[in-house]
Amino acid sequence: MAGAIATTSEIKDITRMERIGAHSHIRGLGLDESLEPRQVSQGMVGQAKARKAAGIILQMIKEGKIAGRAILMAGPPGTGKTAIATGMAQSLGKDIPFTMLAASEIFSLEMSKTEALTQAFRRSIGVRIKEEAEIIEGEVVEIQIDRSVTGGTKQGKLTLKTTDMETIYDLGHKMIDALNKEKVLAGDVITIDKASGKISKLGRSFTRARDYDAMGADTKFVQCPEGELQRRREVVHTVSLHEIDVINSRTQGFLALFSGDTGEIKPEVRDQINTKVTEWREEGKAEIVPGVLFIDEVHMLDIECFSFLNRALEDERAPVVIMASNRGITRIRGTKYESPHGIPLDLLDRLLIISTIPYGQEDIRQILTIRCEEEDVDMSREACDVLTRIGEETSLRYAIHLITAGHLVAKKRRATQVDVSDIKRVYQLFLDEKRSVEFIRQYQKQYMFNEIKKDDDEKKEKDIILVDAMET
Amino acid sequence: MDLLPILEERERIVEDILTNQQLVVDYDRKRNTNREALNKFKKELKNEKKLWVNLGDFFIKMEAPNVKTLIEKDQKNLDNEIEVVRNSIKGKTAQLEKLETGEMEKMKGFNLQGITARELYNITGNIIEDQ
Numbered sequence: 001m002a003g004a005i006a007t008t009s010e011i012k013d014i015t016r017m018e019r020i021g022a023h024s025h026i027r028g029l030g031l032d033e034s035l036e037p038r039q040v041s042q043g044m045v046g047q048a049k050a051r052k053a054a055g056i057i058l059q060m061i062k063e064g065k066i067a068g069r070a071i072l073m074a075g076p077p078g079t080g081k082t083a084i085a086t087g088m089a090q091s092l093g094k095d096i097p098f099t100m101l102a103a104s105e106i107f108s109l110e111m112s113k114t115e116a117l118t119q120a121f122r123r124s125i126g127v128r129i130k131e132e133a134e135i136i137e138g139e140v141v142e143i144q145i146d147r148s149v150t151g152g153t154k155q156g157k158l159t160l161k162t163t164d165m166e167t168i169y170d171l172g173h174k175m176i177d178a179l180n181k182e183k184v185l186a187g188d189v190i191t192i193d194k195a196s197g198k199i200s201k202l203g204r205s206f207t208r209a210r211d212y213d214a215m216g217a218d219t220k221f222v223q224c225p226e227g228e229l230q231r232r233r234e235v236v237h238t239v240s241l242h243e244i245d246v247i248n249s250r251t252q253g254f255l256a257l258f259s260g261d262t263g264e265i266k267p268e269v270r271d272q273i274n275t276k277v278t279e280w281r282e283e284g285k286a287e288i289v290p291g292v293l294f295i296d297e298v299h300m301l302d303i304e305c306f307s308f309l310n311r312a313l314e315d316e317r318a319p320v321v322i323m324a325s326n327r328g329i330t331r332i333r334g335t336k337y338e339s340p341h342g343i344p345l346d347l348l349d350r351l352l353i354i355s356t357i358p359y360g361q362e363d364i365r366q367i368l369t370i371r372c373e374e375e376d377v378d379m380s381r382e383a384c385d386v387l388t389r390i391g392e393e394t395s396l397r398y399a400i401h402l403i404t405a406g407h408l409v410a411k412k413r414r415a416t417q418v419d420v421s422d423i424k425r426v427y428q429l430f431l432d433e434k435r436s437v438e439f440i441r442q443y444q445k446q447y448m449f450n451e452i453k454k455d456d457d458e459k460k461e462k463d464i465i466l467v468d469a470m471e472t
Numbered sequence: 473m474d475l476l477p478i479l480e481e482r483e484r485i486v487e488d489i490l491t492n493q494q495l496v497v498d499y500d501r502k503r504n505t506n507r508e509a510l511n512k513f514k515k516e517l518k519n520e521k522k523l524w525v526n527l528g529d530f531f532i533k534m535e536a537p538n539v540k541t542l543i544e545k546d547q548k549n550l551d552n553e554i555e556v557v558r559n560s561i562k563g564k565t566a567q568l569e570k571l572e573t574g575e576m577e578k579m580k581g582f583n584l585q586g587i588t589a590r591e592l593y594n595i596t597g598n599i600i601e602d603q
Contacts, residue, residue, distance in 0.1 A: 095580070132586025164497045167504035170511050195588070227493065228500035232558065236581035239592070248595045276595045285585040 022400075023083050025374040028091040031055040043370055044087055046363035047080050053354045054084050058091060061292060061320055070313055070321040072298070072348070074341055075356030078396045081324040084356070085294045088322070097240050097291030097319075099124040103300035114308050115264050121312055122241040122270075124319035126289035127277055131235045134194040138162050139205045139224045140186050145176055160190075162225045175199075187211060189222050194230070238289055241317070244273055274317070291319045298323035299342030302334035306344050313350065323351070364391040364399070371400050377407040379418040386423050394432040402426050478571060485568045492561045496554055503550045506543050513540055 029051050030041030037044075037051040044051060050073070060066040073081045089098040099120055106116035138160035145156035156171040158179070171179070178199050184190055187208030192199050203220035249269045280286035295301070301309075312318060325341040332339050339345055359367065365388045372379050379387070383406070391399030403418075405426040410418045431439065440447070513536075517523065523539050524531045534542075566579040 093577075095577075128581045128584070129587045129592065130581055130584040131589065133588075165501045165504065168508055170515070228497045229504060230500055234582060234586065236584070238581075244592065244595070247593050273595055280587070283585060285587050287581065287584065 023086040025370050026083055026086045026090060029055050029058065029084070029087040035059065040366050040370075042087065042090075043374075044080075044083065045366040045370065046359050047084065047356055050075075050080070050084060050354050050356045051087075054088055057320070057352070058088055061092065061096070061290070066320055070309075070323065070347075070351045072341065072343070072351040072353045073322065073324040073356060074353060075326065076358055077326045079356040079358055081326070081356055082296060084354075085296070085322060085324060088292065089294070092292065095126070095128075095238050096289055097124050097126045097238070098294065099291065099319075100294045100296070102296045103298050103305075106301070106305065111264055113302075113305055117305060117308055117312070118270075119242055119245075119265070120293055120295075121319060122245060123243075124291040124293040125241045125317055126238040126291055127241060127244065127280075128236065128238045128287040128289050129280070129285065131237060133233050134230065135233050136160065136192040136194060136230050137190070137202075137225050138229050139189045140184060141166065142186055143179065143184065145171075160229060162227060162229055164227055165229060167229060189225065240291075241273065241277070244277070245270060248273060288317065290317075293319045293321045295321065295323045298325045299327045299330060300333065303332055303344065304334065306332070306347050310347050310350070359396060361388060361392055364388050364396060367396065368399060368403070371403055375404055375407070377403050377418060378416055379403070379406075380420070383418050383420050383423050386420050390423070390427065390432075394434060398432045401430070405430060482568060482571050485564050485571070489561055489564050489568070492557050492564070495557050496561075499550050499554050499557070503547065503554070506547050506550070509543055510540070510547070 026043040028042035028044070030038050030044035031051065032038055035052060035055040037048040037055070039045070039048075057066070057071060073084065075081055085100070089100070092098055101120050106113050106120070108116060111119075139162070141159040141161050143156065143158050145154060147154055154173045154176050156176050158169045158171055158175075160167060160169065175197065178197065182190075182199050182201055184199065184201060187205050189202045189205050190199055191202060203222040205224050206221050207224060209221055245265045249265045277286060277288070281288060309321070313321065323343075325343070327342050329338055329340050330342040331337070332342050332344055340348060343351075365384065368384060368387055368391060372384075387399050387402060387406075390402065402423060406418045406422040409422040409425050410416070413422075415422075517536065520536050522533050523536050525534050525539055525542075562579075562582060566576065566582070569579050570576060
């Protein structure tokens with residue numbers, strides 16, 4: 001049995017890699033103390049209204065006021081919906097769980113849709129707990145073990161010290177075995193858990209650094225502890241409900257978190273955990289921290305998921321759900337009915353809607369400058385002007401793609417700065433969406449399967465429903 | 473807002489915390505010597521009737537059982553006292569953080585009751601012990 005509580009956030013920290021993603025330049029929402037948006041701050045540009053709205057919601061989340069509500073961010077593609085969500089996640093801090101999910105992720109063969117959604121919900125609810133342990137921590141001054149010739153019971157003495165005191169502990173045979181197993185020597189700094197008697201070695205004391213001429217590469221040196229020998233250690237963790245589910249649904253315990261193989265979790269297990277957590281809360285042992293669940297591309301969810309969401313939002317342990325969609329009035333997946341954003345009206349009625357608007361010229365230039373910095377690209381002023389125009393006429397995403405591409409071209413001609421010529425070159429090399437469509441229209445005859453008749457709309461509609469039915 | 477009173481208050485709290493920390497150290501030292509004495513009772517002083525006890529500056533000869541109860545009582549007292557001082561340190565640290573940052577970010581959750589790993593990992597009671 002593990003002696004300490006491990007959480008996945010700690011585990012993830014080890015494996016996290018620094019890389020440049022689409023929203024890696026965002027550090028927060030860029031609001032000042034009175035929640036007024038600054039024009040350019042923390043990687044955010046423009047969208048003042050949406051950002052302010054997001055800031056107010058954030059404030060409410062922090063005060064724990066709007067658990068169980070839902071927010072929809074609607075706007076055309078490339079207007080910063082995901083960016084705002086990322087900004088919210090960044091400014092929430094480590095303590096409040098934030099789960100990001102693309103709606104299409106829930107369609108998997110291993111898990112039912114509702115199970116995947118339930119897991120996402122439970123991932124977004126934190127339980128704050130305090131781990132408490134009484135420990136003895138000190139530097140080993142001396143270990144003395146008396147063995148009788150006949151091989152009877154062993155007896156021993158352990159002298160521990162801190163910078164303030166020194167004391168002798170009498171050892172029973174169990175503790176002697178534990179010390180032997182850990183290979184504790186004089187000069188080691190150790191902790192002994194008082195409840196379980198578990199000994200762990202923290203390292204060797206600095207004052208004993210010159211005891212030996214050669215030592216193993218993994219020898220760690222630590223300071224001799226200060227203060228009292230017997231102390232209390234308190235650590236506060238925030239674990240998500242899902243983590244508690246996984247830990248408790250497996251016989252191998254928390255190791256299941258490492259293997260990643262979680263599978264479906266039985267409802268009985270969840271019920272048991274819910275009761276236990278409520279019990280803890282009443283006893284003052286735990287606090288519930290409602291987090292945030294962000295569902296991107298929410299129009300990809302089908303009608304069953306929406307009705308599940310409707311019900312799940314009413315649960316007393318529901319997180320704040322933020323959804324994002326770039327659709328206008330469109331068909332609700334799994335039905336033949338149309339609805340705004342592809343979301344049924346009854347659910348839409350529960351949502352607070354934040355809309356994002358297309359960026360203006362100045363905003364586009366700012367974003368491109370920020371991206372250039374993030375991707376470590378030096379760009380001349382003229383090139384930036386050209387790129388801004390491209391961004392205005394095509395799309396912001398396309399313009400951002402051209403930054404790195406242009407940088408590579410510039411590198412090839414051994415220039416350090418990206419110039420207009422480089423931008424022109426990549427503009428010719430890579431088609432944007434409009435030119436690509438143009439191209440297809442022109443040469444449609446040469447592509448395969450171009451003989452499907454366009455006018456047969458009713459038949460097409462039927463086909464789509466058939467495909468949907470097969471998917472679900 | 474006046475800065476000086478706040479600084480004064482902060483300084484006072486910090487001083488309190490440091491004194492209390494030193495107090496815990498002193499109590500713990502006493503507790504450890506008491507523990508050593510009790511161990512001695514168990515092993516070497518089983519058959520003694522009367523004992524010399526060092527009380528601060530002078531020695532007194534006392535009946536062995538009396539000495540034992542005396543030390544045990546002292547031990548209990550010390551445990552309680554340390555608990556009280558620790559709680560006061562915790563309260564003061566929270567107060568200090570509030571004065572310094574205006575929020576309670578870092579001390580959040582420290583007012584909870586403690587929980588052990590076993591409680592968290594074994595809600596359903598299906599974990600097999602592996603030492």
